[in-house]
Amino acid sequence: AQSVAQPEDQVNVAEGNPLTVKCTYSVSGNPYLFWYVQYPNRGLQFLLKYITGDNLVKGSYGFEAEFNKSQTSFHLKKPSALVSDSALYFCAVRGDNDMRFGAGTRLTVKP
Amino acid sequence: EPEVTQTPSHQVTQMGQEVILRCVPISNHLYFYWYRQILGQKVEFLVSFYNNEISEKSEIFDDQFSVERPDGSNFTLKIRSTKLEDSAMYFCASSPPGDIQLKEQYFGPGTRLTVT
Numbered sequence: 001a002q003s004v005a006q007p008e009d010q011v012n013v014a015e016g017n018p019l020t021v022k023c024t025y026s027v028s029g030n031p032y033l034f035w036y037v038q039y040p041n042r043g044l045q046f047l048l049k050y051i052t053g054d055n056l057v058k059g060s061y062g063f064e065a066e067f068n069k070s071q072t073s074f075h076l077k078k079p080s081a082l083v084s085d086s087a088l089y090f091c092a093v094r095g096d097n098d099m100r101f102g103a104g105t106r107l108t109v110k111p
Numbered sequence: 112e113p114e115v116t117q118t119p120s121h122q123v124t125q126m127g128q129e130v131i132l133r134c135v136p137i138s139n140h141l142y143f144y145w146y147r148q149i150l151g152q153k154v155e156f157l158v159s160f161y162n163n164e165i166s167e168k169s170e171i172f173d174d175q176f177s178v179e180r181p182d183g184s185n186f187t188l189k190i191r192s193t194k195l196e197d198s199a200m201y202f203c204a205s206s207p208p209g210d211i212q213l214k215e216q217y218f219g220p221g222t223r224l225t226v227t
Contacts, residue, residue: 032212043115043202043218044154051213090154094212097167098144099204101154 002027002093004074006102013081014110021076021105023091032094033074035065038104039087047089050074061085081109113137115219117203123225124193132188132222134203142211143186144204145178147171148221154202160186161211193226200224 004025013019025031032051036044048059055067065076076089086109091102116135124130136143145157159166160178177189186205190197200223204216 034215036218041220043220044204046215046217049215095167097159097161097211098156098169099146099216100156101146103153 002031002095002100004033004091004093004100004102006089006091006105008105009103010106010108012108012110015083016080019078019081019085019107019109021089021091021107023074023076023102025072025074025091025093027093031067031074033065033067034092034094034099035059035063035074035076036090036092036101037061037087038090044090047076081107083109083111085109115203115205115217117201117219117222119222120220121223121225123227126195126226127192130190130193130224132190132201132203132224134186134188134219135184136186136203136205137207137217138184139207140205140217141208142166142206142214142216143178143180144206144216145188146202146204146218147199148202149199157188157201190224193224195226198224198226 034049035047048057050057050067058064088104090104092099118133143160148154156169158168158172175191179187200221202221203219206214206216
């Protein structure tokens with residue numbers, strides 16, 4: 001069965017510093033991986049996805065993610081964090097007819 | 112930009128009552144989903160729906176739950192006899208036509224269901 005794991009409940013970074021939110025996956029077959037962000041009292045917003053091709057995927061709001069097949073990881077990154085990036089981030093993997101989400105990582109960016 | 116809408120934003124109901132949560136997916140989308148998120152916890156898949164039938168459902172989606180697309184625009188989730196543990200945020204999502212596995216899902220803002 002497809003699954004993802006987010007090993008960190010919470011990530012704290014200072015504004016202007018690079019950020020990484022970690023995700024590892026377990027799939028049978030090709031991995032179709034996604035990142036979503038959830039702001040308070042809002043639904044999930046799509047950030048980026050990896051289907052095939054370049055291992056570095058660029059998405060919305062300056063975020064990018066690196067697909068690493070040998071480490072079965074798909075970490076979300078941003079070179080310079082903003083206070084407005086503070087939110088809950090979910091990694092997800094596509095199943096046959098559903099989307100399986102990780103437990104989420106709360107990112108806090110401090111001024 | 113088109114978006115998924117959900118009504119109501121907050122529903123309070125008594126245990127044992129039936130509730131219907133409503134969603135209007137993006138108009139040209141063909142795949143529809145319901146998820147729930149218990150406060151502060153992970154997002155859990157409930158059911159997917161395509162071509163007027165359920166494609167897949169999770170173990171959470173028992174006989175108390177049903178989905179329907181009563182017309183060309185609405186997609187509803189019904190809980191027949193609510194329990195306290197059904198209290199959660201319920202998200203509707205839809206995705207466009209094409210290879211379903213490659214398409215991201217677009218989420219609505221959610222309905223917060225509180226069962227008392």
